[in-house]
Amino acid sequence: MTTATARISRPGHTAAKPARSARSRERALAWARRAPLLPALVFLIVVTQLPFVVTLFISFLSWNSLSPGKTAFAGLENYVTVLTDPDLRQAIFTTILLTVSVVLASLLIGLGLALLLDKKFIGRGLARTLLIAPFLVVPVAAALIWKHALLNPAYGLVNGILTWVWSLFGSSPAPQLDLLSQAPLAAVVVSLVWQWTPFMMLILLAGLQSRPMDTVEAAQMDGATPWAIFRHLTLPHLRQYLELGGLLGAIYIVQNFDSVFTLTAGGLGTANLPYAIYQTFYYANEYGLASAAGVVVVIGTIIVATFALRTVFSLFKKEAAR
Amino acid sequence: MSTLTPAAPRGNATATAVPATAPNARRGKSRMDPTRNNTAAGLAAWLLALLFASPVVWMILTSFHSETDAATNPPSVAANLTLDAYREFFGETSGVSPWPSLINSATASILSTALVLVLAIPAAYALSIRPVKKWTDVMFFFLSTKMMPVVAAILPLYLFARTVGALDNIWFLILMYTSMNLPIAVWMMRSFLAEVPEEMLEAAQIDGANLLLILRKVIAPVAMPGIAATALICFIFSWNELLLARVLTGVVAGTAPVFLTGFVSGQGLFLAKVCAAAVVISLPVLFAGFAAQDKLVQGLSLGAVK
Numbered sequence: 001m002t003t004a005t006a007r008i009s010r011p012g013h014t015a016a017k018p019a020r021s022a023r024s025r026e027r028a029l030a031w032a033r034r035a036p037l038l039p040a041l042v043f044l045i046v047v048t049q050l051p052f053v054v055t056l057f058i059s060f061l062s063w064n065s066l067s068p069g070k071t072a073f074a075g076l077e078n079y080v081t082v083l084t085d086p087d088l089r090q091a092i093f094t095t096i097l098l099t100v101s102v103v104l105a106s107l108l109i110g111l112g113l114a115l116l117l118d119k120k121f122i123g124r125g126l127a128r129t130l131l132i133a134p135f136l137v138v139p140v141a142a143a144l145i146w147k148h149a150l151l152n153p154a155y156g157l158v159n160g161i162l163t164w165v166w167s168l169f170g171s172s173p174a175p176q177l178d179l180l181s182q183a184p185l186a187a188v189v190v191s192l193v194w195q196w197t198p199f200m201m202l203i204l205l206a207g208l209q210s211r212p213m214d215t216v217e218a219a220q221m222d223g224a225t226p227w228a229i230f231r232h233l234t235l236p237h238l239r240q241y242l243e244l245g246g247l248l249g250a251i252y253i254v255q256n257f258d259s260v261f262t263l264t265a266g267g268l269g270t271a272n273l274p275y276a277i278y279q280t281f282y283y284a285n286e287y288g289l290a291s292a293a294g295v296v297v298v299i300g301t302i303i304v305a306t307f308a309l310r311t312v313f314s315l316f317k318k319e320a321a322r
Numbered sequence: 323m324s325t326l327t328p329a330a331p332r333g334n335a336t337a338t339a340v341p342a343t344a345p346n347a348r349r350g351k352s353r354m355d356p357t358r359n360n361t362a363a364g365l366a367a368w369l370l371a372l373l374f375a376s377p378v379v380w381m382i383l384t385s386f387h388s389e390t391d392a393a394t395n396p397p398s399v400a401a402n403l404t405l406d407a408y409r410e411f412f413g414e415t416s417g418v419s420p421w422p423s424l425i426n427s428a429t430a431s432i433l434s435t436a437l438v439l440v441l442a443i444p445a446a447y448a449l450s451i452r453p454v455k456k457w458t459d460v461m462f463f464f465l466s467t468k469m470m471p472v473v474a475a476i477l478p479l480y481l482f483a484r485t486v487g488a489l490d491n492i493w494f495l496i497l498m499y500t501s502m503n504l505p506i507a508v509w510m511m512r513s514f515l516a517e518v519p520e521e522m523l524e525a526a527q528i529d530g531a532n533l534l535l536i537l538r539k540v541i542a543p544v545a546m547p548g549i550a551a552t553a554l555i556c557f558i559f560s561w562n563e564l565l566l567a568r569v570l571t572g573v574v575a576g577t578a579p580v581f582l583t584g585f586v587s588g589q590g591l592f593l594a595k596v597c598a599a600a601v602v603i604s605l606p607v608l609f610a611g612f613a614a615q616d617k618l619v620q621g622l623s624l625g626a627v628k
Contacts, residue, residue, distance in 0.1 A: 030454075030455075033448060033452055033453075033454050034448065034454050035444075035448070036444030036445060036447050036448040037444070037445045037448035037449065037454060037460065039441050039444065039445070040441040040442060040444070040445035040464075040504060040508060041445070041460070041463075043441060043500070043501065043504065044464065044467055044501060044504055044505070047497065047498070047500075047501035048467045048470060048475060048501055049467070050478075051475035051476075051478040051479050051482075052470060052474055052475050052478075054478035054481075055474055055475060055477060055478055058477065058478070112370075113367070113370060116363050116364075116366055116367040116370070117367055119360045119363040119364070119367075120360060121360050121361065121363060121364025121367065121368075122364060123364075123368070124364070124367070126371075127364075127367050127368055127371040128371075128615075129612060129615065130371040130372065130374065130375040131370070131371045131374050131375070132611065132612070132615065132618070133374070133375050133378045133608070134374055134375070134377070134378065135611070136558075136604065136607050136608045136610075136611035136612070137378060137381075137600065137604045137607070137608070138561065138562050138578075138579060138582075138600070138603050138604045138607055139562055139564070139579075140562075140564050140579040140582050140583060140603075141579075141582060141599070141600035141603050141604050142377075142600075144582065144586065144596050144599075144600055145377060145380075145381050145596070145597065145600050146377070148586070148592075148593055148596050149377070149380060149381060149384055149593060149596070149597055150377055150380070152593075154393070154395060155392075155393040155394060155395045155397075155593070156395075157376075157377075157380050157397055159395060160394070160395045160396045160397035161396070161397070163395050163396040164396035164397070167396065194374065194377065197374070198374070199622055202618060202619040202622065203619055203622065203623055203627055205619070206619045206623075206627045206628065207627065210627075210628070241627065244623060244626060244627065245623075248622070248623065248624070251468070251469055254471065255471045255472060255473070257473075257564060257565040258564045258565075258579075261564070261583070262583065273473070274471065274472075274473045274565070277473045277476075278473065278476075278565070278569070281476075281477050281480075282569065287477060287481075290477055291477055293473075294471070294473050294474035294475075294476075294477070295474065297471045297473060297474055298470055298471065298474045301469055301470065301471055302469070304469075305466065305469040
């Protein structure tokens with residue numbers, strides 16, 4: 001590897017010698033620029049892109065590892081199954097429902113929290129630290145805590161508090177919730193919203209703190225109401241941060257496996273696609289079908305990602321104009 | 323581990339100047355004035371903060387209770403404190419120790435983070451300080467790999483590992499975690515390196531400093547906090563990961579999250595033990611996250627938000 005002299009000046013600055021040597025030097029310089037990038041790029045292509053190509057290939061095979069002799073080309077059969085099999089169709093629907101509800105709820109609550117934390121008050125730093133805590137509990141551990149310590153119908157904290165509150169007002173038996181068996185998807189959503197709200201709050205808070213205050217000051221001087229300022233100044237500025245938080249959150253939550261796996265083990269209509277795919281190849285050994293479902297997830301993600309990229313791009317361009 | 327100080331934004335970063343407020347008696351006092359409004363906001367924020375933190379507080383409190391005190395309805399907040407659950411978790415009676423899995427998690431997280439940095443820092447240099455042509459396209463290629471769900475690649479990875487005998491091998495998991503975090507690290511590091519002032523680089527060159535000297539004297543001081551923050555974020559994501567670890571490891575290379583999933587037996591009372599396990603496993607992340615609070619948002623938003 002040639003060690004490049006740290007020339008910041010653009011190529012073309014070099015004196016134009018109408019000779020081959022100049023062109024080859026130009027090329028050597030270009031490669032010297034690329035060299036530091038190549039290890040990371042090659043590594044990533046090998047580890048992420050190749051497997052996906054293989055997944056694509058397997059998705060057209062009828063392949064169950066328990067009957068290895070019967071592997072055959074299946075065409076689009078697996079894709080038809082993914083879209084018609086009631087369990088897998090349910091998984092697609094669950095994934096969308098789970099992602100949309102968690103993203104929207106955590107964005108809204110996160111926005112409220114960010115607006116509060118944007119104000120100065122006593123102990124703001126500590127309050128922020130407390131609010132970040134849910135995001136810093138290992139997701140599997142968080143799911144276990146929700147399942148056993150909070151939502152357990154017999155001795156979970158939620159029912160415990162209900163019992164305690166009712167006991168203050170007399171002796172009538174307190175209502176007891178059993179989210180995990182009566183509304184398991186709601187239990188998953190609640191635990192995920194709790195985990196992802198801090199993420200949204202952090203991004204939106206950064207957005208709030210980057211807004212130009214002079215216009216707000218001017219608006220206040222002119223006697224604008226806080227609501228008008230929020231509606232016409234703050235919200236438009238926050239728009240791209242809301243989009244960024246929503247779309248990044250969606251990308252992570254679409255892939256969520258830990259909560260579904262731990263809280264409900266995919267039972268009672270809570271199996272999302274990642275969990276269904278895991279089951280399809282890990283327990284049912286249907287490799288072709290699992291791969292087709294994986295490709296369907298990617299197609300869905302690409303649709304979301306095109307929006308996400310545009311948003312990230314607008315923030316990124318601002319920053320890249322250096 | 324040094325505490326991180328946020329690097330001062332340079333160049334085109336929007337300066338959030340504290341406006342010198344003219345005392346305005348009529349209405350709409352400045353954000354910067356402590357007013358009655360702020361007291362209300364502070365109260366609301368504190369209530370919500372306590373609500374959000376309560377499961378974490380409850381987890382910690384319950385982990386210091388005996389199993390009988392942990393499983394009561396209504397909850398016994400003021401029960402006697404004991405370390406029984408921790409003794410139980412560390413296998414004093416069952417003989418099943420979590421240590422191997424914790425060590426596996428630490429190994430996988432630390433080594434994959436080191437590998438990520440080795441790959442990401444030069445790449446970020448070639449995308450910011452001496453950018454290659456079409457560097458934005460390269461950045462978006464990196465990002466697009468992050469958008470691909472793990473489930474879409476996990477079967478071939480599993481089959482490959484099985485074929486070459488890399489199943490239940492920590493080194494294979496380290497490679498997986500490296501690829502998982504590399505795009506995040508490249509984006510983050512690029513945004514940190516972009517903060518190195520161009521004038522300083524030019525001045526150093528005019529003085530005839532060579533590349534090594536420039537790296538050491540000009541770039542490193544600006545990039546160091548960024549490198550630390552990137553490392554912390556990558557560490558957290560690796561430490562938390564479950565799906566890959568569950569599919570690709572078993573009894574030998576199983577990580578802490580895998581240990582945790584096989585940990586609840588459903589036999590008898592185990593609530594305090596579960597809480598103790600959750601506390602022990604979350605401690606490194608809690609410390610890392612609180613240490614890197616200021617950089618957390620930059621990492622989570624892939625360096626898009628400062």
